[in-house]
Amino acid sequence: MADNGSLVHARDLVKRFGDFAAVRGIDVDVRRGEAFGFLGPNGAGKSSTMRMVGCVSPRTSGELRVLGLDPERDGPRIRARLGVVPQLDNLDAELTVRQNLHVYGRFFGLSKSHVRAKADELLDFAQLTERADDEVDPLSGGMKRRLTIARSLINDPELLLLDEPTTGLDPQARHLLWDRLFRLKQNGVTLIITTHYMDEAEQLCDRLVVMDDGRIVAEGSPSELIGRYSTREVLELRFPPDVAPPLDQLDGLADRLEALPDRLLLYATDGEAVLAAAHGRGVRPVSSLVRRSTLEDVFLRLTGRTLVD
Numbered sequence: 428m429a430d431n432g433s434l435v436h437a438r439d440l441v442k443r444f445g446d447f448a449a450v451r452g453i454d455v456d457v458r459r460g461e462a463f464g465f466l467g468p469n470g471a472g473k474s475s476t477m478r479m480v481g482c483v484s485p486r487t488s489g490e491l492r493v494l495g496l497d498p499e500r501d502g503p504r505i506r507a508r509l510g511v512v513p514q515l516d517n518l519d520a521e522l523t524v525r526q527n528l529h530v531y532g533r534f535f536g537l538s539k540s541h542v543r544a545k546a547d548e549l550l551d552f553a554q555l556t557e558r559a560d561d562e563v564d565p566l567s568g569g570m571k572r573r574l575t576i577a578r579s580l581i582n583d584p585e586l587l588l589l590d591e592p593t594t595g596l597d598p599q600a601r602h603l604l605w606d607r608l609f610r611l612k613q614n615g616v617t618l619i620i621t622t623h624y625m626d627e628a629e630q631l632c633d634r635l636v637v638m639d640d641g642r643i644v645a646e647g648s649p650s651e652l653i654g655r656y657s658t659r660e661v662l663e664l665r666f667p668p669d670v671a672p673p674l675d676q677l678d679g680l681a682d683r684l685e686a687l688p689d690r691l692l693l694y695a696t697d698g699e700a701v702l703a704a705a706h707g708r709g710v711r712p713v714s715s716l717v718r719r720s721t722l723e724d725v726f727l728r729l730t731g732r733t734l735v736d
């Protein structure tokens with residue numbers, strides 16, 4: 428099968444659990460050196476896809492090549508060149524930070540001296556040198572994530588799979604993690620990231636696919652997707668909860684209008700102009716906000732639902 432040089436090449440890839448299809452025939456090409464995202468809500472099939480790519484779950488049907496190899500035949504050879512950051516940290520709580528790295532290095536059959544030197548480098552990369560001899564348990568969530576990422580790099584992988592890397596972290600910890608991932612990309616590591624955070628996808632991903640219900644519903648760079656499926660700006664209007672939103676008065680003012688339970692979204696090139704026109708028609712929201720379109724708007728346009736409820 429031709430894989431046109433992609434690090435991950437999938438065609439009509441399917442994953443079933445009994446009668447249920449979690450992944451329903453997706454096509455994906457991940458190019459060397461890029462940060463590629465799977466964006467979608469819980470249950471979209473992102474983790475199921477990652478597990479097939481990571482050679483821990485066999486595909487049901489379709490084609491899949493990872494690093495030019497077949498996950499079912501060449502799993503060990505692929506895994507030796509992969510780094511995997513699972514959704515939940517599975518660090519060894521009884522070991523120190525440094526020992527977690529050492530143990531993992533030995534799984535890969537690396538020499539003791541190589542692992543020691545590599546661990547020191549990774550502690551520095553993960554900004555954990557000062558905590559190297561502490562046990563894992565008292566570390567913050569962000570530190571544990573950084574350690575899990577450091578551990579996944581012990582074998583110098585070409586391709587790093589990150590399943591929801593910042594779920595549950597506070598904003599500061601997320602930004603620090605993003606910064607580390609940027610650094611990895613600069614160093615030539617190809618990243619595949621699943622996320623249901625549209626800001627994460629926008630910040631990190633060169634290209635992404637939007638997944639919903641086991642299918643890919645759109646593909647492109649964040650700016651391409653926004654350009655294709657949304658307008659430059661969005662005007663958000665909120666009204667008192669007991670007042671019906673004045674849809675008739677807003678009719679025709681924007682390119683598109685979406686009514687969410689707590690607000691109206693009016694899509695337009697110039698949000699301020701729409702707001703002025705709405706005021707002119709006597710519309711009096713309790714609050715208004717003009718912002719640029721995001722991938723959340725793309726997802727809403729494509730599926731009629733918001734990404735994170």
Ligand SMILES: Nc1ncnc2c1ncn2[C@@H]1O[C@H](COP(=O)(O)OP(=O)(O)OP(=O)(O)O)[C@@H](O)[C@H]1O
Nearest residue numbers: 444447448449467468469470471472473474475476
């Ligand atoms: N081992 C399994 N057995 C049965 N169903 C499964 C199994 N693993 C996943 N599923 C189902 O497949 C669907 C896709 O799950 P998956 O974990 O791939 O989604 P996701 O996009 O990664 O979402 P999440 O962020 O919740 O992990 C879900 O409906 C899930 O319940």
